[in-house]
Amino acid sequence: MKRLKWKYLNPKHFLAKDFGLIELIAVKVAEWKSNNEFDDIRCFSISGWHTIASLEEVDPTTYTKLRKSKWFIFAGKGE
Numbered sequence: 001m002k003r004l005k006w007k008y009l010n011p012k013h014f015l016a017k018d019f020g021l022i023e024l025i026a027v028k029v030a031e032w033k034s035n036n037e038f039d040d041i042r043c044f045s046i047s048g049w050h051t052i053a054s055l056e057e058v059d060p061t062t063y064t065k066l067r068k069s070k071w072f073i074f075a076g077k078g079e
Helices: none
Strands: 007-009 024-031 050-058 065-078
Touching: none
Parallel strands: none
Antiparallel strands: 007 024, 024 065, 050 065
């Protein structure tokens, strides 16, 4: 797996329950990049964060339409 470039997003634009949380304090996102066919986005985790994998047609950091769908990892932190 290549190094992911994380960008923080406004947590008010997300539901805490989507991350399995009651209250959402922080959200960050990174585009999934892998050069190994055995890397599985569904198994990705970060200590202290709740992660979600999502196939998106719009870039969640710039809100521009992508030419083709891409996988992104959303990570939420809270209670």
